[in-house]
Amino acid sequence: MNRSEARSRIESLKTEIKRLNYQYFTLDRNEFSEEVRDSLKKELVRLESEFPGLVTPDSPTQRVGSALSGRFKKVAHITPKKSLADVFSSEEIVEWSERVTKFLPNEKMTFIAEPKMDGLNITVHYEKGKLIRALTRGNGVEGEDVTHTVRTIESLPLELEMPIGLEASGEVFLSKESFEHINLEQEKNEKPLFANPRNAAAGSVRQLDPAVSASRNLNIFFYELGRNTLKDLPSTQEQVLKTFHALGLPINPTYKVFSSIDDVVKFCGEWGAKREKLAFEIDGIVLKINEKSAQEKLGFTAKTPRWAVAYKFAPKQATTHVLDIIVQVGRTGALTPVAVLDPVFVAGSTVSRATLHNEDDLERKDVRVGDTVVIQKAGDVIPEVVEVMKNLRTGVEKKFHFPKKCPACGGAVEKPEGEAITRCVNSGCFAQEREHFIHFVSKHAFDIEGLGEKVVSGLVEEGFVSDPADIFSLTSDDFLSLPLFKEKRTSNLLSSIEKSKDVTLSRFIFALGIRHIGEEISQSLARYFTDHYGNGRSASFEMGKLIELMSHVKFEDLDNIDGFGGKVAQSVVEWFSHK
Numbered sequence: 001m002n003r004s005e006a007r008s009r010i011e012s013l014k015t016e017i018k019r020l021n022y023q024y025f026t027l028d029r030n031e032f033s034e035e036v037r038d039s040l041k042k043e044l045v046r047l048e049s050e051f052p053g054l055v056t057p058d059s060p061t062q063r064v065g066s067a068l069s070g071r072f073k074k075v076a077h078i079t080p081k082k083s084l085a086d087v088f089s090s091e092e093i094v095e096w097s098e099r100v101t102k103f104l105p106n107e108k109m110t111f112i113a114e115p116k117m118d119g120l121n122i123t124v125h126y127e128k129g130k131l132i133r134a135l136t137r138g139n140g141v142e143g144e145d146v147t148h149t150v151r152t153i154e155s156l157p158l159e160l161e162m163p164i165g166l167e168a169s170g171e172v173f174l175s176k177e178s179f180e181h182i183n184l185e186q187e188k189n190e191k192p193l194f195a196n197p198r199n200a201a202a203g204s205v206r207q208l209d210p211a212v213s214a215s216r217n218l219n220i221f222f223y224e225l226g227r228n229t230l231k232d233l234p235s236t237q238e239q240v241l242k243t244f245h246a247l248g249l250p251i252n253p254t255y256k257v258f259s260s261i262d263d264v265v266k267f268c269g270e271w272g273a274k275r276e277k278l279a280f281e282i283d284g285i286v287l288k289i290n291e292k293s294a295q296e297k298l299g300f301t302a303k304t305p306r307w308a309v310a311y312k313f314a315p316k317q318a319t320t321h322v323l324d325i326i327v328q329v330g331r332t333g334a335l336t337p338v339a340v341l342d343p344v345f346v347a348g349s350t351v352s353r354a355t356l357h358n359e360d361d362l363e364r365k366d367v368r369v370g371d372t373v374v375i376q377k378a379g380d381v382i383p384e385v386v387e388v389m390k391n392l393r394t395g396v397e398k399k400f401h402f403p404k405k406c407p408a409c410g411g412a413v414e415k416p417e418g419e420a421i422t423r424c425v426n427s428g429c430f431a432q433e434r435e436h437f438i439h440f441v442s443k444h445a446f447d448i449e450g451l452g453e454k455v456v457s458g459l460v461e462e463g464f465v466s467d468p469a470d471i472f473s474l475t476s477d478d479f480l481s482l483p484l485f486k487e488k489r490t491s492n493l494l495s496s497i498e499k500s501k502d503v504t505l506s507r508f509i510f511a512l513g514i515r516h517i518g519e520e521i522s523q524s525l526a527r528y529f530t531d532h533y534g535n536g537r538s539a540s541f542e543m544g545k546l547i548e549l550m551s552h553v554k555f556e557d558l559d560n561i562d563g564f565g566g567k568v569a570q571s572v573v574e575w576f577s578h579k
């Protein structure tokens with residue numbers, strides 16, 4: 001990118017980020033996820049560091065976030081509020097622990113892991129055991145006085161179990177259920193909706209009328225001890241939490257203490273998988289050195305403690321540029337438009353392609369080459385283009401025209417009335433054949449190790465295989481005539497082909513690549529056939545016999561199996577009716 005291109009990109013990024021910030025902070029509304037906003041900011045930071053002359057004081061990268069609105073009285077914090085450094089991977093967790101042990105090589109330390117509630121930080125002050133003040137984090141030095149609303153949080157004691165002085169911080173949050181309930185109410189009253197539970201919690205605390213906050217079902221968990229008149233000072237973070245509990249302050253009981261960092265990493269992974277099912281949102285795990293003495297020795301850098309980090313779950317969304325749009329031909333002839341992307345790191349891996357599903361979807365989202373798009377990766381699902389950021393268009397974006405012929409074989413394509421998918425109808429289409437092979441040997445089918453996409457393409461191109469069964473009669477000479485094959489690789493591959501012959505019936509069915517027959521249905525089918533024809537003894541069936549029986553199966557038989565629609569039954573019967 002040259003300087004003038006960078007200048008105009010920086011300008012549009014600034015305008016868009018400011019617009020999203022305004023929506024988010026002032027209107028408590030989100031048109032795009034925060035992850036999208038963060039991703040745009042990252043791009044802006046990158047461009048500004050490449051072209052430092054283009055940084056202006058009004059850039060969103062130059063402003064230190066401060067949430068002081070002027071609506072509430074400002075009060076100085078007793079202990080200034082620091083924040084935590086973020087880490088995003090197992091490697092970074094381990095690096096942090098290595099930094100700590102390097103700093104204190106002779107110290108015996110344990111780790112404490114606390115799920116990071118996604119809410120807002122509140123500090124409370126008690127005097128002689130009585131709640132006298134509650135402050136937002138504000139700019140870290142001064143916070144807003146929100147005592148009148150925080151007092152309404154039912155789980156927060158107005159009086160402690162002991163008449164002591166105490167400064168303590170915690171996270172105010174809302175359950176997912178309360179958040180949804182609040183938005184229903186907002187909708188009924190024709191008020192703007194909150195983007196997420198965190199925004200709703202923040203909006204509920206920063207109310208002038210405590211009656212509104214009281215109706216919102218807010219909750220708080222404490223984790224940080226400030227100045228206090230406790231007789232017995234806790235010597236670990238775990239004891240801090242136990243002390244809070246004894247005083248009547250709510251804590252998150254799901255914390256855990258570890259002595260090995262590998263177990264900490266495992267714990268973080270487990271919560272990453274569990275988080276969707278929780279009643280409230282967490283955005284990571286806070287990791288701390290448990291011992292207070294070690295914490296004191298480790299101290300702080302300019303902004304953050306050395307003794308703690310926040311492990312953040314990978315964002316599921318990011319923004320990037322569409323470099324090209326291509327159309328792939330699948331195993332069943334389906335034509336799938338795919339966006340070729342400027343590689344971007346999201347949800348733990350780099351993504352350079354994302355599916356656009358089908359022609360209709362592509363039209364509806366109006367994705368063009370050159371667009372800035374939001375991409376999303378959730379779980380094992382293939383990354384997809386969610387939407388286009390149309391405000392970032394410059395006018396040079398190119399519209400994509402869906403091909404009228406199969407891009408692989410040039411054959412005719414068909415899109416039946418009412419269906420979304422366009423298919424190549426040439427049964428000899430090279431691309432379909434190739435995909436069919438790749439599926440046949442894939443992990444959940446015959447699982448032939450070493451037979452990857454490239455080798456399959458080579459075998460099909462050279463004409464060594466034209467039907468998946470041909471794989472089992474390949475010879476070492478066939479492989480040796482392919483590029484990059486020598487004795488060792490050839491003999492390894494031949495032995496994994498041999499090994500793959502020992503296959504379960506369900507994998508075998510799945511490998512056939514019958515339309516609508518995924519892994520689960522393959523299992524049901526295998527069970528049906530072994531139960532009906534193999535005397536229920538799946539271990540002793542004779543495969544050839546079963547396949548023979550399967551080929552005569554009737555629509556009515558299959559239509560009765562649980563979980564089978566007519567579509568599935570029809571597809572199986574049709575497949576076996578082909579010679």
Ligand code: IVH
Nearest residue numbers: 082083084114116117120121171223286305
């Ligand atoms: S300890 C010296 N523990 O994360 C920093 N913070 O980026 C002390 N948070 O502002 C923070 N759960 O709002 C700590 N168990 C936890 C936390 C936690 C959520 C928030 C808190 C803080 C931010 C730090």
